[in-house]
Amino acid sequence: MLNRVNRVAVIGTGFVGSSYAFALLNQGIAEELVLIDLNAHKAEGDAMDLNHGLPFAPSYTKIWYGDYSECGKADIVVITAGANQKPAETRLDLVEKNTKIFKGIVEQILASGFDGIFLVATNPVDILTYAVWKFSGFPKERVIGSGTILDTARFRFLLGDYFNVDTRNVHAYIIGEHGDTELPVWSNANIAGTPITEWTKNREGYSRGDLNQIFLNVRDAAYHIIERKGATYYGIAMGLVRLTKALLENENSVLTVSAYLNGEYGHDDIYIGVPAIVNRNGIKQIVELDLNDQEKEKFAGSVQVLKNTMETVLKKY
CATH class of the missing domain: 3.90.110.10 (Lactate dehydrogenase/glycoside hydrolase, family 4, C-terminal)
Known part of the structure; x- marks a missing residue:
């Protein structure tokens, strides 16, 4: 247990994903943080930027950008990827486009051998959390949405x-x-x-x-x-x-x-x-x-x- 390292993988480095990574670093909660995004350059830039703040962080966090294979050793995979809610658009309006995106994401995460906890934040979060549970086959206790x-x-x-x-x-x-x-x-x-x-x-x-x-x-x-x-x-x-x-x-x-x-x-x-x-x-x-x-x-x-x-x-x- 002394050698255990908590790794968090973030899927999607848009507004929510990058803000989450920044807040996580500031609170020193995880030992390892890997950023994964379809736009690898964006994920790499976020990793570089966050690393430059390490001298001011409460504890050391290893931060890098990677791909879905990095999820295999993660304790938590946080999914923030997907289409954003636009002005006058409800969260439920996003359901079809993001469900399709999520099916591909979950398949790639499972291919890494991931066996931790899914944490879902993308809207509509209740339906997409259900989708992750269905697509993954994980126990319901280990698939959690940000909910309310x-x-x-x-x-x-x-x-x-x-x-x-x-x-x-x-x-x-x-x-x-x-x-x-x-x-x-x-x-x-x-x-x-x-x-x-x-x-x-x-x-x-x-x-x-x-x-x-x-x-x-x-x-x-x-x-x-x-x-x-x-x-x-x-x-x-x-x-x-x-x-x-x-x-x-x-x-x-x-x-x-x-x-x-x-x-x-x-x-x-x-x-x-x-x-x-x-x-x-x-x-x-x-x-x-x-x-x-x-x-x-x-x-x-x-x-x-x-x-x-x-x-x-x-x-x-």
Whole structure:
């Protein structure tokens, strides 16, 4: 075990992949980081640029650009490759083009002898995570999507900002599709053990009516960012690094990832964003929140949207 080296392979060095690599280096989480991209010159340039920052990093990370054969010894393969979401385009609009891309990617990764954990970030992330699971034949515990990890972070940030409380002390989840049908779990949201709805009572300047607008800002955040700068990448990159740390360091942390449901929440045969305990083996356990009737109904609707979209695309493969 003393000689064990954690290797992370990143497939796709676009905005998200390169931001993830930069954040990973800054936190010193992996000993080895290999960058793989169809544009080898771009991957090589990123590797060079990141290496020049090593003197300022918290620990040494061996960084290089390579090809799919380098995945064979990787502990985690992070897939960020694929077509980007364009202005006015939904995440589900990307499903067909990216499913086709992913089939080829997974085949090449498997050819390397990879036997670690797949971490998927490309949109629509829930459907593409399901596709990776199907294409790879891996156990469901070792195929994980970024799910609503970023949506939950946005939710906690905006609630913390609204109530003037450190976002790290806000406990609230966004679950469901990483997209337009996601939902806030208000019934379980709290600050310091006090329900969020109670924080709006008897406090000047706060109202329950503002809470729905906060959620809408969370749900539509990607559209607002894409409209202004063309893409979102810093937030999701840091979310992926947080998940990578939890996996490599065997943390048993609870994070809202895209996980396979097999009866949990009353649904099955679907990857969707839910809280889950993650450790060195992948997803240890899905955490089933006690949803109220309205939340159950909305979650079921989110599941159905994903299943309807998957049915028309994945049957081609």
